[in-house]
Amino acid sequence: MYAFDFVKPATLAEAIDALASEGAQALSGGQTLIPSMKQRLNAPATLVSLTGIADLKGVRRDGDTLVIGAATPHAVVAVEAAAHYPALAALAGGIGDPAVRNRGTIGGSLANNDPSACYPSAVLASGATIVTNTREIAADDFFQGMFTTALEPGEVITAVRFPIPQKAAYAKFKQPASRFALTGAFVAKFAEGVRVAITGASEGGVFRWTEAEAALSASFDAGALEGLSASADGMIGDLHGTPAYRAHLVGVMTRRAVAAAQ
Template identity: 70%
Template sequence: MYNFEFVKPSTLDEAVKALANEDAQALAGGQTLIPTMKQRLNQPGTLVSLLGIADLVGVSAEGGTLTIKGATNHATVMKEAASSFPALAYLASRIGDPAVRNRGTIGGSLANNDPSACYPAAAMACQATIVTNTREIAADDYFQGMFATALDEGEIVTAVRFPIPEAACYIKFEQPASRFPLTGVFVAKYGDRVGVGVTGASNDGVFRWKEAEEALAGTFSADAISGLSVPSDDMISDLHGSAEYRAHLTKVLTGRAVAGCQ
């Protein structure tokens, strides 16, 4: 590790002001940031903690929308979303282990946009809105590739708004050591559409499998995607699984998630 300044503001305005300083970086749960700092892959001069800002914590459901504040940890999502959006609560319950779930936050996950993070698949499938201190960003516009988002320098994820689906299911094939999904699929069924968000599989990060969405909108059954295939050209290939394997998993897990919705 190395020397850095640590700032813990009590309001969002104070956090924004602190982040305006050169080499300052927001710290939410730190589940990704701290390990990268230990490896010196990331060396901010100042860490600005968001965990002391009461306005950034909480879960509420109203008018068919679930709103989760940016500094809300996974364990809280798991508990507070259980009645209104059980599939998202289940997703949160499967992230890491209890220590990770009690420290990591939804805003930190979305801001980092790890290619194997779970929340981005739900955000894409549900066409969620990512709210920041300056604007609102549709999920399709927010995620811009592996570890890349539409966030500007110093911009903070303050909340995420999920339209609550009629039915939804998240299925992931875990890498046993890390518990990250080798591939994960979130399926969300609405009255006029179906969303399919895929994480852990693509070199371009999270994506929507639009061909499956169109097929499932016509007939919401695993049989509807039986004739489809997922191209492996842009899939991740590593020691855990080949590109072709991840493409195959995407289809298999989509079918299982559809079955889990019923």
């Protein structure tokens, strides 16, 4: 690992100032950044920790919306969101292992946008809003490909606003070592229709399965998905599964999520 400076601001304004310096990079949970630095794949001159900023932490309900601070660890979301958005809490409780859940944060996961991460599917399926220090970004506009988001340099996620659905569930086929999703499906039913987001399957990262959304909006039942299949084009192929295998899992996990939501 290369030498670097470390600062831990107490306020968001201090963090933004620190990130303006050349070579500075934000550090939230560090579950991807720190290993990449150890492998000398990333060499920021300064790490700006966001974990000391109280305003970026916490879970609270605001009417029909659940607001989660970006620096809130997965383990806290798993507990404090349970009474308001059980599907989201269950997703958070199934990320990684206890060490990852107590260090990793929702903001860090979304900013990294790993194609197999769990949170992006919940954000996209919920139609959530990502709040930054400068603006608000709709989930449909935020995710822009593998490890790519709409965030600008120096922009920091401060919170995520989740509309609370009538019914929702997440089903994940786990990679047994990492507990990342080989394929995961988050299904959320709202009065205006159903949203389905798939993670772990596509080379482009998280995506909405619009054909399933249309079928489930007409009839929210796993049987409504019979005869539907996702295309293998653009799916990830690796030692864990072929593109066709992951395309098959898209249907399997979506049906399981719908059944669980019932």
